[in-house]
């Protein structure tokens with residue numbers, strides 16, 4: 001995280017990440033455990049309730065690079081598709097700052113799901129999305145707007161060409177009945193070890209760091 005920009009790879013240039021801040025700070029815990037956001041996540045997925053998978057603060061530095069096309073659920077050892085991330089910018093985020101961009105309805109596309117965030121994912125997914133004529137949505141965010149995206153939707157972000165840090169808080173929700181699946185890649189193994197280490201494959205992820213936030 002402390003390497004100069006020019007020595008980092010594309011993923012490292014995209015943002016600095018700090019995770020599970022709710023375990024370190026009471027004010028952030030109140031924010032992450034906010035029932036209104038958790039209710040919206042629950043209703044969007046049409047489930048009975050949601051649990052926390054983890055939170056994540058993302059800082060795209062001044063001069064920070066683009067976030068390559070990817071789908072989040074590639075990283076997650078989760079048995080069903082009922083996952084959603086609330087992406088919450090902490091400032092007005094104009095196009096020059098690299099707001100989150102989406103490919104509308106691209107959760108229907110399976111090609112590209114096997115790729116981690118990289119130059120390869122940027123190119124491969126870009127080409128597939130163009131070929132299939134998915135609509136590319138890029139809009140600035142006002143302070144106070146919150147974006148929700150499902151785990152298999154393809155998304156990216158542009159570079160931050162401003163002199164200000166793009167600060168974003170995210171909360172990742174999952175179905176409260178979500179079960180752990182056997183990891184299918186090393187990143188999913190790492191996620192299991194980090195975000196729900198005491199969960200058991202095939203069982204509901206009911207651990208102390210995955211509390212039910214709604215329902």
Ligand SMILES: O=C(O)CCC(=O)C(=O)O
Pocket residue numbers: 014015058060067072085087100155156157168170
């Ligand atoms: O903020 C970004 O640049 C990317 C965020 C992202 O991919 C996510 O929250 O799933």
